[in-house]
Amino acid sequence: MQPIPAIPDILKLKRGTGSSHRFQDNLTIALFLLPALILFLIFVIYPIFQSVYYSLFDWKGFGPAVDFVGLDNFINILTDKVFLIALRNGVFIIAFSLVFQLPLSLALAVLVGRDLPGRVFFRTIFFMPYVLSEVMAAIMWLFLYNADPERGLLNALLVLFPGGKAIPWLSDTNIVLPAVFLAITWKYFGFHMLLYLAGLQNIPIEIEEAGRVDGANSFQNFFYITLPLLGSTIRTSVYLSVLGSLQQFILVWIMTKGGPVNASETLATYMYRFGFVRFQLGYGSAVAIYMFLICLTFSLVYRRLTRQPDYLTGL
Amino acid sequence: MSRKLYTFLSLVLVLAFALAACAKPTTQAPAATSKPAATNTPVKVTITWWHIQVADDQKALWQQLADQYTAAHPNVTVEITVLENEAFKTKLATVMQSGDPPDIFQSWGGGTMNEYVSAGLLKDITADLDKDGWRNTFSPGALGVYSYKGKNYGVPRDMGAVGFWYNKDLFAQAGITNPPTTWTEFLDDVKKLKAAGITPIALGEGDKWPGGFWWEYLAVRIGGKAAFDAAYSHTGAFTDAPFIEAGVKLQELVALEPFQEGFLGATWPDEQVVMATEKAAMDLMGQWAPGAFKDASVDKMGLGDKLGWFPFPAVEGGAGDAADALGGGNGFVIGKNAPPEAVDFLKFLSSVDSQVAQAKIGLSVPVVNGAEVGLSDPMLLLVQKGAAAAKYFQLYYDQAMPPAVGSVVNDSVQGLFAGTLTPEQAAQAIEDSAKKEVK
Incomplete structure (x- = not known):
């Protein structure tokens, strides 16, 4: 039978008193990190550099890239009207997400997180769309939006009203983007609701009780206690929402392919169109680099701007 | 309360995972490793075949033809992937860029096919066509759509006018x-x-x-x-x-x-x-x-x-x-890694009997000589004549x-x-x- 190691030994190992111990500790850490690091390098870092390389070529995606064009792709993208439309649509989706989707998620989180009867049931219902595969969700919305009132549920309901007329949801260049946005909201609000729910759980009930004792009504309680204490959660949620909006692809591609005539084009569908429909992978890579730069810039600026004290950890 | 939430969260995660696990795994056919059979026991060969006939009777006909072929060649397995038109184009683009084309797949010939040829993704079957007069069974115009710089990479199965x-x-x-x-x-x-x-x-x-x-x-x-x-x-x-x-x-x-x-x-x-x-x-x-x-x-x-x-x-x-x-029309081309059996199977698919069967259900306007008899539909006959009579066929x-x-x-x-x-x-x-x- 092996002797059980004495407790001080374990402590020593953990703290690393001698330099050889410290080296051993670091080695252990390095070894544990290695598999993840290798995967990260192969599947994230290397492809980024590969994209940078291909973006300098006029390359069709087959065989080696030979037709070097320098920065032509990057310049051509900026002068392409459709790219600017995609950019504008991205801003639209971000703005609508921040104005509609997140407040909705927060309101629902407050509702189902507290005293609503049957809240567990509603919580599950609200979260369901997020669990659904994106392709399924997109196809479901395609059915709902069908322009023919005999085939599309929304239009079938519309024509029931006196004077109601079927609306070609996904065929009208003015309606298609809000229509797609509705589907996006439906798909992702559950995820943000869950973030807020978790955030709400972290707020000690005592603070709100103290507020109530001091005479704050529920309105004041929410805006002066709950909301500020949710600060870090909201920052995370906004961050994920903006990045998600910029990279929106699956729902849009399946529902509209970015059309009609680019009315619902996003940066990701634009990139895909060039890479995999037109076989201009060099150009597509350059679009990807722009997307990468936009997301990176946003991340850095956002983190700088929102570096605020977290009230809860101070408590 | 918070425990309940965690229970719920983990349930959701499990559910998500379970759903993800339900997704059909992408079944990539193992690369068919077939060498000319040196011994008498033929090597097991798998042919991957992508077509876009989603209509029930058409899908069934392809399956039936594949079954017929494998019954006569027990060492061959035909793995069919049926994709809707747009889904096919999307999926094909990715496998082509990864350099791993299916053995036999739908093609409309022309510019896209030439792109694949230039990238070396298709198999040159010129020699196979010249053997035993296979070439002469096709109407030359339709066959030409699947050739590039004098070499053939596939065969047509139909041709018609819009x-x-x-x-x-x-x-x-x-x-x-x-x-x-x-x-x-x-x-x-x-x-x-x-x-x-x-x-x-x-x-x-x-x-x-x-x-x-x-x-x-x-x-x-x-x-x-x-x-x-x-x-x-x-x-x-x-x-x-x-x-x-x-x-x-x-x-x-x-x-x-x-x-x-x-x-x-x-x-x-x-x-x-x-x-x-x-x-x-x-x-x-x-x-x-x-x-x-x-x-x-x-x-x-x-x-x-x-x-x-x-x-x-x-x-x-x-x-x-x-x-x-x-x-224009539809046809099948042969991927670069295809075993010789794939070409043989394609030959079987473009036989007169097969073309007659295709014409009978309105799947193809035949391009193989002698298969017009299967074309009972008077309108498809019009379409065929329309294409055949054109002095300029674009x-x-x-x-x-x-x-x-x-x-x-x-x-x-x-x-x-x-x-x-x-x-x-x-x-x-x-x-x-x-x-x-x-x-």
């Missing part, structure tokens, strides 16, 4: 006795149908290529062979008068609002349903339309005797002959030209339908792309 499929009952209701033969008559008939409260035309312009046919056919009628040849060889341009005129004529039609509600976002499958449920009177489409209408109708019978066909009307003053045709632009140009043609024509582009702007966009890509 034309108008129309509902005779609805035409009669609008008081139209004879199908139109000129563009002016055509526009008049559209007005008559509108006046009778009938949607004149079904269109799935969300997929873009169905609308492409309109502009391309107008260009064929207005400019004839000379205009396209000049533009393609850069002695002329796609900004020449006939191509602009095609856009102008197209927008004259669009101004009459002849399409079903929501046509700009509709797909080709939507278009089929509109025709099959008799909600529109006509549809400009290729030889595969009747089979698709059948599959899209509730009773799987399609429009039956109500369905008629007429060629694209002549455009007054156009340089093109009324017998000229825009069209392959669809999006197949005749490199994929980048084809895609720009389709995108620009969608702009014409939506009214966001003028005929001049659309033509300019196409010319810009052609100047760069067509060498």
Whole structure:
């Protein structure tokens, strides 16, 4: 039978008193990190550099890239009207997400997180769309939006009203983007609701009780206690929402392919169109680099701007 | 409370995981490693085959033919992947870029196929075609679509002209006795149908290529062979008068609002349903339309005797002959890693018996000599004759030209339908792309 190691030994190992111990500790850490690091390098870092390389070529995606064009792709993208439309649509989706989707998620989180009867049931219902595969969700919305009132549920309901007329949801260049946005909201609000729910759980009930004792009504309680204490959660949620909006692809591609005539084009569908429909992978890579730069810039600026004290950890 | 939340969270995660696990694993066929059988026991071979026949009877026929072949060749397994048209194009693009093509797959020949050939992704089957006179069983024009620089990479299974499929009952209701033969008559008939409260035309312009046919056919009628040849060889341009005129004529039609509600976002499958449920009177489409209408109708019978066909009307003053045709066909090409058995199987698929069976269910307008007997459908006979009689047979632009140009043609024509582009702007966009890509 092996002797059980004495407790001080374990402590020593953990703290690393001698330099050889410290080296051993670091080695252990390095070894544990290695598999993840290798995967990260192969599947994230290397492809980024590969994209940078291909973006300098006029390359069709087959065989080696030979037709070097320098920065032509990057310049051509900026002068392409459709790219600017995609950019504008991205801003639209971000703005609508921040104005509609997140407040909705927060309101629902407050509702189902507290005293609503049957809240567990509603919580599950609200979260369901997020669990659904994106392709399924997109196809479901395609059915709902069908322009023919005999085939599309929304239009079938519309024509029931006196004077109601079927609306070609996904065929009208003015309606298609809000229509797609509705589907996006439906798909992702559950995820943000869950973030807020978790955030709400972290707020000690005592603070709100103290507020109530001091005479704050529920309105004041929410805006002066709950909301500020949710600060870090909201920052995370906004961050994920903006990045998600910029990279929106699956729902849009399946529902509209970015059309009609680019009315619902996003940066990701634009990139895909060039890479995999037109076989201009060099150009597509350059679009990807722009997307990468936009997301990176946003991340850095956002983190700088929102570096605020977290009230809860101070408590 | 918080424990409940965590329980819920973990449940959700488990559920998500379980659902993800339910997703069908992408079954990549193991690379068929077949060497010429040196011994008497034949090596087990798997042939991967991608086709786009989603209609029940057509899918069943392919399966039946594969079963027949494997019964006679027990060492061969045929792994069939059935994909809808658009899904096929998407999925194929990714496997091609990863350099791993299926052994046998759907192709429309032309520019896209040439791109694959240049990248070395297809197998040269010229020698196989020359052996035992296989080559001579095909009509040469159709076979030529699957060749590039004098070498063959696949074989056709059908070929036909695009034309108008129309509902005779609805035409009669609008008081139209004879199908139109000129563009002016055509526009008049559209007005008559509108006046009778009938949607004149079904269109799935969300997929873009169905609308492409309109502009391309107008260009064929207005400019004839000379205009396209000049533009393609850069002695002329796609900004020449006939191509602009095609856009102008197209927008004259669009101004009459002849399409079903929501046509700009509709797909080709939507278009089929509109025709099959008799909600529109006509549809400009290729030889595969009747089979698709059948599959899209509730009773799987399609429009039956109500369905008629007429060629694209002549455009007054156009340089093109009324017998000229825009069209193309379907075929199969062989991927670079395909075992020799794949070529043998393709040979079996393009046998007269197989072609007769395809023609009987309206899947193919045959291209193998002697298989015309299977073509009982009088309209498909018209389509076949239409293609055969054409002095100038123009392959669809999006197949005749490199994929980048084809895609720009389709995108620009969608702009014409939506009214966001003028005929001049659309033509300019196409010319810009052609100047760069067509060498």
